[in-house]
Amino acid sequence: MGVQDCAAVEGVEGVDATEAVELDELDRGVVHALQIHPRAPWTLVGEVLGVNPVTAARRWQRLEAAGLAWVTAYPRLSDPRIVVTGIVEVDTEPGAAEDVARAFAKDPSVPNIKLTAGGRDLVAAVQARSLDELARLTASLFRGTPGVRVTRTHVYTGAPTEGSRWRLRSLDEAQVARVEASVPPASRPAPRAEARWDDLDARLLELLSVDGRMSLRDLSAATGTSLTTLRRRMQSLLASRLSLRCDLARPLSGWPLSAVYFASVPGQHVEQTTRVLAGVREVRSCAITAGPYNLVIDVWLRDLRDVHAFEAHLSRKIPHLIVADRSVVLRTFKHMGRLLDHDGHCIGVVPLRTSEIPAARG
Secondary structure, eight states: OOOBOSOTTTTSTTOOTTSOOOOOHHHHHHHHHHHHOTTOOHHHHHHHHTSOHHHHHHHHHHHHHTTSEEEEEEEOTTOTTTOEEEEEEEEEOTTOHHHHHHHHHTOTTOOEEEEESSSOSEEEEEEESSHHHHHHHIIIIITTSTTEEEEEEEEEEEEEEOGGGOOOOOSOHHHHHHHHTTSOSOOOOOOGGGGOOOHHHHHHHHHHHHOTTOOHHHHHHHHTOOHHHHHHHHHHHHHHTEEEEEEEOGGGGTOOEEEEEEEEOOGGGHHHHHHHHHTOTTEEEEEEEESSSSEEEEEEESSTTHHHHHHHHHHHHOTTOEEEEEEEEEEEEEETTEEEOTTSOEEEEOOOOGGGSOOOOO
């Protein structure tokens, strides 16, 4: 699969992907419900929001077609047997950063790319099946791309907080409880045997990375698998190896600014610190890394002045945390495989090359 058009439902009656779409309360309610349960049936969403299920579905189709919201799937980042992730800081030749970002964006192994100000020109994520493959990918991709001057790779050793937990907060407590009650049982670590990927797993992840709400019937047809087998495999994948998330174009979230903080805490405080960070609303994701700092924190902010105000807030809340550096995100080129325009709208998808994630070793 190559780059896919983000307006996946263009042509559906009444849906125009070129139409400007503004979010009203119903739109926001639909997005919040899918943030809690990305594959929630429309009957449930309609019931929670007090509308006809068809109305809820059509609202989602409009948002998705306009590139304002989407549901995607990706390997579970917290388990290195499933995927090894590296955060790569990239210094480019003067004026080359955007060209380098566009070149990286074509590669399925690079799900996230940010153009940043500060001590690096780009911050990218690279996903591989092993440390050996991560080394090979960074060498061939980053050092082989014209305009790249220096790279620094920091390997995930843990991902205690990531973007799938972020919520729009449009539903009330009763509505949230109703959607949460329908979510499948809590996730579990993959047993060693189930951390392995076969061809069907790879194809399902590829399809769901494009449309995380693709129906079981359509997945069955696309993979040539019976519905019974497909249903069992999906239950296994979603229980232990795949994560689903509903994302919203950031400018519509009320948090138009993004920043990345590079920080460190003493080893004995890492677990406690990540628990605190998980409760800070501005924190979009937090990775534990091996390198000159052991935490990389992605945050959403409301104003440029909040860059230092938020850092001061963290210092008061977590006195042992030292922020070594910080970068304001000038533009996000790619987010979990989604190609974004200057307004943060999805304009295409690079499906995850799931064949790059085969059997875990050992």
